[in-house]
Amino acid sequence: xxQRFFSLGRLAAxxxxxxxxxxxxRITFGMMLGVPLMQLVLFGYAINSxxxxxxxxxxxxxxxxxxxxxxSALELxxxxxxxxxVGSAAEAEALMASGAVAFIVTIxxxxxRKVDRGEKAQILIEADATDPSVASxxxxxxxxxxxxxxxxxxxxxxxxxxxxxxLDVVVHRRYNPEGLSQYNIVPGLLGVILQMTMVMMTSIxxxxxxxxxxxxxxxxxxxxPLEIMLGKILPYxxxxxxxxxxxxxxxxxxxxxxxxxxxxxxxFAVFIxxxxxxxxxxxxxxxxxxxxxxxxxxxxxxxxxxLLSGFxxxxxxxxxxxxxxxxxxxxxxxxxxxxxxxxxxxxLPAVAFETGILALFILIYAAIALMxxxxxxx
Amino acid sequence: xHAIDVHDLVKSFGDKTVVDHVSMTVDTGEIxxxxxxxxxxxxxxxxxxxxxxxxxEGHGQVLGYDLITEQLKIxxxxxxxxxxxxxxxxxxxAENLAFVARLYQLRPAKEHVDRTLEDLGLTTRRNQLAGTxxxxxxxxxxxxxxxxxxxxxLLLDEPTAGVDPKARRDFWDEIHRLAADGLxxxxxxxxxxxxxxxxxxxxxxYGKMLAGGxxxxxxxxxxxxxxxxxxxxxxxxxxxIERLPGVEQVAPxxxxxxxxxSDGQALGTTLEEIGRRPGVTVxxxxxxxxxxxxxxxxxxxxxxx
Numbered sequence: 001x002x003q004r005f006f007s008l009g010r011l012a013a014x015x016x017x018x019x020x021x022x023x024x025x026r027i028t029f030g031m032m033l034g035v036p037l038m039q040l041v042l043f044g045y046a047i048n049s050x051x052x053x054x055x056x057x058x059x060x061x062x063x064x065x066x067x068x069x070x071x072s073a074l075e076l077x078x079x080x081x082x083x084x085x086v087g088s089a090a091e092a093e094a095l096m097a098s099g100a101v102a103f104i105v106t107i108x109x110x111x112x113r114k115v116d117r118g119e120k121a122q123i124l125i126e127a128d129a130t131d132p133s134v135a136s137x138x139x140x141x142x143x144x145x146x147x148x149x150x151x152x153x154x155x156x157x158x159x160x161x162x163x164x165x166x167l168d169v170v171v172h173r174r175y176n177p178e179g180l181s182q183y184n185i186v187p188g189l190l191g192v193i194l195q196m197t198m199v200m201m202t203s204i205x206x207x208x209x210x211x212x213x214x215x216x217x218x219x220x221x222x223x224x225p226l227e228i229m230l231g232k233i234l235p236y237x238x239x240x241x242x243x244x245x246x247x248x249x250x251x252x253x254x255x256x257x258x259x260x261x262x263x264x265x266x267x268f269a270v271f272i273x274x275x276x277x278x279x280x281x282x283x284x285x286x287x288x289x290x291x292x293x294x295x296x297x298x299x300x301x302x303x304x305x306x307l308l309s310g311f312x313x314x315x316x317x318x319x320x321x322x323x324x325x326x327x328x329x330x331x332x333x334x335x336x337x338x339x340x341x342x343x344x345x346x347x348l349p350a351v352a353f354e355t356g357i358l359a360l361f362i363l364i365y366a367a368i369a370l371m372x373x374x375x376x377x378x
Numbered sequence: 379x380h381a382i383d384v385h386d387l388v389k390s391f392g393d394k395t396v397v398d399h400v401s402m403t404v405d406t407g408e409i410x411x412x413x414x415x416x417x418x419x420x421x422x423x424x425x426x427x428x429x430x431x432x433x434x435e436g437h438g439q440v441l442g443y444d445l446i447t448e449q450l451k452i453x454x455x456x457x458x459x460x461x462x463x464x465x466x467x468x469x470x471x472a473e474n475l476a477f478v479a480r481l482y483q484l485r486p487a488k489e490h491v492d493r494t495l496e497d498l499g500l501t502t503r504r505n506q507l508a509g510t511x512x513x514x515x516x517x518x519x520x521x522x523x524x525x526x527x528x529x530x531x532l533l534l535d536e537p538t539a540g541v542d543p544k545a546r547r548d549f550w551d552e553i554h555r556l557a558a559d560g561l562x563x564x565x566x567x568x569x570x571x572x573x574x575x576x577x578x579x580x581x582x583x584y585g586k587m588l589a590g591g592x593x594x595x596x597x598x599x600x601x602x603x604x605x606x607x608x609x610x611x612x613x614x615x616x617x618x619i620e621r622l623p624g625v626e627q628v629a630p631x632x633x634x635x636x637x638x639x640s641d642g643q644a645l646g647t648t649l650e651e652i653g654r655r656p657g658v659t660v661x662x663x664x665x666x667x668x669x670x671x672x673x674x675x676x677x678x679x680x681x682x683x
């Protein structure tokens with residue numbers, strides 16, 4: 001038979017084989033459908049760069065009608081939700097450091113007296129600017145809204161208010177006065193980089209042994225599941241430590257990110273986080289059958305964790321369901337800890353809860369991994 | 379004491395029973411050959427015995443340890459050589475050996491590694507990557523690694539597949555040396571000459587143990603009659619004989635035909651007639667182990683389909 005340069009029949013044979021293999025590999029097939037769907041839903045519904053209903057603390061000593069008018073006017077903008085009313089600045093400070101509130105609105109004790117006298121009254125609004133995009137919308141509407149509310153409450157015309165000099169709204173961008181987005185991104189990157197390398201490297205830990213046929217030999221020798229697990233994950237601790245050193249040094253040298261917190265507390269949190277990550281990777285490697293599948297599962301995990309953790313988009317901008325979903329990723333909790341410690345100088349009690357959750361991930365992943373790991377080939 | 383003493387082992391994967399009530403006893407110091415067609419359950423049976431798989435049913439002891447509850451103790455005293463080379467190809471020879479020595483907690487590890495390298499004659503190549511070794515050397519390395527911790531039982535799963543005849547001969551000499559020192563060996567193989575070098579053989583087919591004993595016993599118990607035919611145009615004669623009563627196997631061996639059947643009388647009558655043809659001679663032949671196995675394979679029902 002004449003050998004032609006191109007044969008449709010041969011091409012059909014290759015195509016058919018390719019489709020059969022695609023169908024056999026369920027995980028890959030699932031990824032091909034799952035990833036676009038997930039991206040569509042997350043980008044379409046969950047992500048919102050103009051977050052509303054942000055938690056705020058009100059610092060006030062009086063409950064007069066001007067204060068109430070001011071609070072309700074701010075809430076009507078949909079940006080603020082006052083869920084903490086405290087008497088002292090120190091209390092509010094602690095709330096912001098732990099990340100419980102994004103704003104502190106301080107109405108001074110002499111506020112109503114000054115308003116009644118027609119003097120220039122002041123309110124202070126402090127915004128958590130570690131994520132500059134969170135605060136920008138809320139801050140931009142502020143001055144107008146507050147002035148209008150006050151004018152209405154006093155029953156004077158805007159022109160009269162204008163003549164008096166109106167209300168002085170003082171805005172402080174806390175932790176990041178210049179509103180630099182690097183302050184938010186760079187510490188977050190440490191979490192993302194660690195997640196990327198730690199999970200990816202450990203996710204192929206067992207699948208590589210299985211694919212190369214060395215697993216059978218390893219299991220026939222007297223090594224316990226715990227020994228194998230630790231032997232697989234501990235080397236990546238060293239790599240993680242190097243990465244942490246590189247990222248933190250670079251953050252300071254290249255980007256001038258301030259480091260106001262306690263270094264030992266940060267390293268402690270990083271330690272817990274990395275432990276959770278390598279165990280997660282190891283868990284993936286007990287599930288995946290091939291290295292390829294392990295990689296795909298890893299990416300399937302990365303995508304929502306980067307989108308929903310608050311790394312790329314404000315966490316509080318997402319709808320409630322997406323926030324709940326975001327809570328299941330270690331990265332979400334680590335980002336809160338590292339931003340609090342690095343930028344706000346939070347102490348251990350302030351980040352204890354989030355660190356505790358990270359530790360909980362360790363227990364969960366280790367339990368799953370040890371349960372899934374078979375000492376035998378069954 | 380028996381090194382292996384297991385009864386009624388059953389192992390299924392899904393709805394397929396791979397090992398079906400297999401019993402086996404092996405005495406200390408014995409070399410037992412484990413034979414059977416591909417997919418007959420040899421590998422699975424061996425894995426059951428070294429604790430790599432857990433039996434669904436059955437009971438028994440390996441080296442005096444309970445097969446089900448004392449798998450870890452069994453692992454420590456068994457050497458298992460897998461069918462496929464399963465050491466780390468990206469580690470050097472010495473690194474692989476050191477890894478094994480440390481896992482078995484052999485102290486000092488360096489001394490064990492050096493001695494093993496010397497025995498292997500690989501001292502000068504200790505820093506060569508294991509992946510670059512030839513098939514025969516990989517097999518020797520694997521065996522050396524398996525016996526470094528001085529196991530009392532050696533399980534070998536088709537250890538000589540893809541190895542040249544000289545290396546195979548050396549390998550078997552080594553196995554006999556080890557057995558003489560009291561090591562018990564269970565070795566699966568497809569090669570008849572290897573089966574004949576075993577003290578005893580066990581034949582498994584589609585999960586069931588069909589025969590066992592010395593080679594002579596297995597051949598005798600099979601009760602087969604074999605004739606050797608010589609003459610002209612053997613190919614056509616073979617096709618003709620195949621359909622005649624009493625004939626169960628016809629196989630050409632060089633310039634002769636081996637004809638085998640379990641009903642000796644019927645076969646004799648049939649071939650007597652053939653022998654009268656001009657130029658054709660029919661003589662009694664010796665039944666070989668291979669004839670017996672082919673017979674077993676033909677008889678067994680295939681459970682793969």
